[in-house]
Amino acid sequence: MAKNIIMNAADIRRTLARISHEIIERNKSTEHLILVGMRTRGVPLANRLAANIEGFEGVNIPVGALDISLYRDDLSSLELQPIVKSTNIPVNIDKKAVVLVDDVLYTGRSTRAAMDALIDLGRPHSIQLAVLVDRGHRELPIRADYVGKNMPSSRHEEIQVRLKESDGIDEVAIIPVPAKEN
Amino acid sequence: MKAIQQESRVSSKSKTETTTIESSWHHKHVLDLDDFTSAEIELVFQTTDAMHEILSRSIKKVPTLRGKTLVTLFYEPSTRTRSSFDLAAKNLSADVINLAASTSSVIKGECLIDTLKTLEALGTDIIIMRHPHSGAPYVAARHVKAHIVNAGDGWHAHPTQALLDLYTIRGHKSSFKDLKVTIIGDIKHSRVARSNIWGLTKMGAGVTLCCPFTLLPIGLDKPRGQFPEVEIEPDIDKALSDADVVIALRLQLERQQSGLLPSIREYTNLYQLTEERLAKAKPDAIVLHPGPVNEDIEISSAVAHGPRSLINQQVTNGVAVRMALLYLLAGGSHQ
Incomplete structure (x- = not known):
């Protein structure tokens, strides 16, 4: 089981710096911006993007955390039930430009769930999507606005994102997983 | 240093295995x-x-x-x-x-x-x-x-009443360990008390039951290993002394036909949770009641609607x- 490291700590830092600039550039103003991290690893990523934007522009962007467990379309078919954590969005999202932040974009189903969850909380002006890794294999018509790294992968591989905040190390690796019968 | 490294390795492994966390x-x-x-x-x-x-x-x-x-x-x-x-x-x-x-x-x-x-x-x-x-x-x-x-x-x-009682307690106390929870009233007919005794003892709280012996379930005074250990204190002043949480139970008037109590008035005199009696409990003690309340029978109106009462919070x-x-x-x- 060879593990292939595709991003190290410096790569992740530079990538997040670039995405931060892209978010500022695309939204022109940071006034109505809010970053919402999808639990678990989207939350530290959103915090880092907000810290970068503060460093570049000197403005404090609100950061929220979104739990999508209650919006999943596969709850009754999962063997392990996800533990629901609190959703915590510090400001009203009405008329805000919301940037959803996640670690890996794969089938797009999590993003669909996250958009439904957000829309239940208010009527944002726009929803954008930022991901550290886009691994392909979309099952829904969803694309990211900000992509850290495009990483074409096989379904028999796992993209493992580890972050200092939750795992003690910054690293993105690709790991082969033995094929499972469907 | 080595220990910390080891710990972080173990946790990162367990967290990254699957995208859904095992419950x-x-x-x-x-x-x-x-x-x-x-x-x-x-x-x-x-x-x-x-x-x-x-x-x-x-x-x-x-x-x-x-x-x-x-x-x-x-x-x-x-x-x-x-x-x-x-x-x-x-x-x-x-x-x-x-x-x-x-x-x-x-x-x-x-x-x-x-x-x-x-x-x-x-x-x-x-x-x-x-x-x-x-x-x-x-x-x-x-x-x-x-x-x-x-x-x-x-x-x-x-069980769901007990879980909401426990959850309400958790919102006001830092830990269940070493809490003194006093349950007062008609324990014999109370399914709420039975489920609460299981839940509270499992979470590490100490449970004191306070009621006349006629309203105590048979067998609870001598635990035989099948039922959790509880304190039994028929004197309400002693039972309330230093309590962190007080759960008052409804006197099940519809189940009092069989002469378990001499009269409701005597029960009220001896076991009603009043402000004077509650003063024996800890200063930050909280009061729960599963409802519906027989006001001025098992609990005085002043306590039921007082600042320590969490009865409405329990419902939410x-x-x-x-x-x-x-x-x-x-x-x-x-x-």
Whole structure:
């Protein structure tokens, strides 16, 4: 089981710096911006993007955390039930430009769930999507606005994102997983 | 340093195995708390925290149980338990049918199992059941495929009330360890007390029961290993001394025909929770009551509506706790 490291700590830092600039550039103003991290690893990523934007522009962007467990379309078919954590969005999202932040974009189903969850909380002006890794294999018509790294992968591989905040190390690796019968 | 490295390696491994975090939930039904572990109770608390956030929204609805059908089957009257389950299920987008024995075919003599089989044939996923006979939900669980939640069976158990009581206590106390919880009143007829004793002792709290001996369940004064150990103190002043939490129970007036008490007035004189008596408890002691309250019988109006009373908070927490339980039951797949 060879593990292939595709991003190290410096790569992740530079990538997040670039995405931060892209978010500022695309939204022109940071006034109505809010970053919402999808639990678990989207939350530290959103915090880092907000810290970068503060460093570049000197403005404090609100950061929220979104739990999508209650919006999943596969709850009754999962063997392990996800533990629901609190959703915590510090400001009203009405008329805000919301940037959803996640670690890996794969089938797009999590993003669909996250958009439904957000829309239940208010009527944002726009929803954008930022991901550290886009691994392909979309099952829904969803694309990211900000992509850290495009990483074409096989379904028999796992993209493992580890972050200092939750795992003690910054690293993105690709790991082969033995094929499972469907 | 080495130890820290090792620890971080272990945690990162366990966290990255799958995208969904494994929950420790293995119950198909919620019948009582005797078969719950403290970890499972803690999982209910964590899930309840998430449900509270939904209750704070302007639109209190998530699609989690869309397409699932829930029936509340009540053979006894109820205000808060039934409406709380109804609301919890609706907040999670389940379809709800409310059945009361008094307005159903039960009146025509349909037996419990036939009623349950009918509900099963209608495609019911979850049955919330209240029944005057202890053990009835266990019979139900053996006969239908649906999830059964015990909403009170006879004198036996009322697990969701106990969980919301525990959750309410958790919101006000830093830990269950070394808490002195005093339960006052009609313990004999109280399914709430029985489930609370299981839950509280599992979480590490100490439980003191205070009531006349005629209202004490047989066998509780001599634990035989099957039932958790509790203190029994018939003197209310001693029982309240240094208490952190006081749970007052409703005197079940409908069950007092058999001469267990000389008179309601004597009971009130000896066991009513009053402000003077409550002063013996710790200064930050909290007061719970499962409702409905017989004001100025088991609890004085001043205490029931006083600053330490959490009676209304219990009702609000009840909706969130029941949402958590419905999610945990009907969410993942169960073998």
